[in-house]
Amino acid sequence: MKNVSRSSTLLTVAALAATTLAMAPAAHAVTPETATLSFDCGSYGSGTATLKATQDGTAATIDLSTTAVTAPLPVGANSVRSTLxxxxxxxxxxxxxxxxxxxxxxxxxxxxxxxxxxxxxxDSLEAKTLTVVVFGITARCTATSPQNPGPFVF
Known part of the structure; x- marks a missing residue:
């Protein structure tokens, strides 16, 4: 009798675990995760940019690195204001x-x-403009190419 109740308990636990996994919300993913494009920032320069996107529910973040704008002097951490x-x-x-x-x-x-x-x-998002403020100086950049391999789809 003990073996039957132990087997029943194990089956119940396994069924509950499977149900819990089936009911868990699907992970949100953005594709592609990384894209490149070109920016023209007028007198501040032009160049390529790499964008890396992540998503958590309705919240999303994008990390950006670009050769279109370079620092004229050393810039401390957390002192660049950016709007993409x-x-x-x-x-x-x-x-x-x-x-x-x-x-x-x-x-x-x-x-x-x-x-x-x-x-x-x-949502399908494709970068169009970038504003970077460093030392109170504002660089406004415009995308001059589409994102490659394509827009971010969330």
Whole structure:
């Protein structure tokens, strides 16, 4: 009798575990996770940018590194304010902002992020403009190429 009740208990536990896994929310993923594009920042320069996106529910972040803007002097950590504007589904825009960056040496490419924004399931986002503020100086950049391999889809 003990073996039967032990077997029943194990089967019940296994069934509950399987049900729990089946009912767990699906992990949110963004594809592609990484994209590249080119920016023109006027007198501040032009160059390529790499964007890395992550998603957690409706919250999303994008880390950005670009050779289009370089630091004229050493820049301390967490002192670059950035705003990345992306076309959303071809009809709207999404804005990602942040003031987080690693220390950047003089002449180094600007890296910033995570830039935080909000997304909905199925959103397709493609970078259009970038504003970077360093030492109170604002560089406004415009995308000159589409994202490669394509827009982020959340």
């Amino acid at each position: 504007t992306l076309a959303r589904n071809g009809t709207d825009t999404a804005t990602f902002t942040g003031s987080s960056n690693p220390a950047i040496p003089a002449g180094g490419a600007v890296s910033t992020g995570p830039l935080a924004g909000t997304v909905a399931a199925g």
